[in-house]
Amino acid sequence: MRTQSRRRPRATLVAATAGTLLAPLLSGCWVGAGGAGSGGDSINVLMVNNPQMVELQKLTAAHFTKDTGIEVNFTVLPENDVRDKISQDFANQAGQYDVATLSNYEIPIYARNGWLKEMDSYVAGDPAYDEQDVLGPMRQSLTADDGKLYGQPFYGESSFLMYRKDVFEKEGLTMPEHPTWTQVAELAAKTDGAEPGMKGICLRGLPGWGEVMAPLTTVVNTFGGTWFDENWKARLDSPEWKEATSFYVDLVREHGESGAAQSGFAECLNNMTQGKVAMWYDATSAAGSLEAADSPVAGKVGYAPAPVEKTESSGWLYTWAWGIQNASRNADKAWQFVSWASSKEYEQLVGEEIGWSNIPAGKRASTYTNPDYRAEAAAFQEMTKEAIEGARPNDPGVQPRPAPGIQFVGIPEFTDLGTKVSQEISAAIAGRQSVDAALRKSQQLAERISEEYEGR
Secondary structure, three states: OOHHHHOHHHHHHHHHHHHHHHHHHOOOOOOOOOOOEEEEEEEEEEEEHHHHHHHHHHHHHHHHHHHOOOEEEEEEEOHHHHHHHHHHHHHOOOOOOOOOEEOOOOOHHHOOOOOEOOOOHHOOOHHHHHHHHOOOOHHOOOOOOOOOOEEEEEEEEEEEEEEHHHHHHHOOOOOOOOEHHHHHHHHHHOOOOOOOOOEEEEOOOOOOOOOHHHHHHHHHHHHHOOOOOOOOOOOOOOOHHHHHHHHHHHHHHHEOOOOOOHHHHHHHHHHHHHOEEEEEEEEHHHHHHOOOOOOOOOOOOEEEEOOOOOOOOOOEEEEEEEEEEOOOOOHHHHHHHHHOOOHOOOOOHHHOOOOHHHHHOOEEHHHHHHHHHHHHHHOOOOHHHHHHHHHOOOOOOOOOOOOOOOOOOOOOOOOHHHHHHHHHHHHHHOOOOOHHHHHHHHHHHHHHHHHHHHHO
């Protein structure tokens, strides 16, 4: 039995979390592209290396800097690395980076800790930005407990199933309008080997709470599982968790990509683009890259809603958004960059210079009424919008939840918990341990969180 005396108060929890984030700073020093901090007419931006971010980096000097005189120093890193560096700098309020890419998981938590600038005042003074054009689920996910906005979305996404229409046609297969995971597994078996070197499906296996745990948690939800029940009891040892995880691990081991335990979003995107897999379940934002003019599979990919079992839908809700560090010495210039990078104007620029299927969509209603975008993104734009608007972050499963989140649990401790659990799951995908062993260790990790939260 767990007693009240074993629980720490909330203030201690936040301090402990910040301490965990700050620990890497105590073992050594690091300096980003911008040196000791920004100033004058320059700002430092730390962002993830997703394709649309890389395109932004290429367009900034010739457009934003040319128009404003503000130089932008970018540091661009893979997802797991960028999360670590952001948490270090923002938790310490070091001020080295003015702006960083944060998700709808971090922003409410960072805002609560006082690490971010609120953006309502900037929005009010910048009517051309048109905040009401930002999709409701995106605005809500970037609003903190105090009712204020602390982020602006660069792009928004849900998740869906992508598949090679030409391969399905050749094999005489039909993708159901609303597939179940059972049906997906059957289709993966039938398309495995359909072309030389082709596997049936790509699923993330790379460790990271935002890597393998994102798609897997949506599978857990629709199989009837949950990280915690409404009373904060850890449920990773439940039959539903075991069924969902066994299904996921077996599917990717039997019919998934080679090197699955080290495959994240970027690796699966490459596999799908290069024709190495027939299906891929992942972020709706991937479609822009698949349908780009230089993509070998452009026009060959079909799209279906996120597969389900016991729920009506299972797609996640996610945004890579811009947050301004509270310690920034150049917050006004940082807002100028944020407002440009999240604007209709920027989407127009990408559409004209790179291609309409490449724009950072999923965040603005006007995107889905733009005839240029609708024409070029016809294969996926409507399904993407429906997936985002249909996501249920407060009710993603078959039972009540104690915290919001579809592919994560909206508490500070989830960064550490999700990462450690992901390492156990990835080890099972790699064949280094059984699913039972992975979940037994994961349950013990989750129970430590239960001890802190039960009874609240």
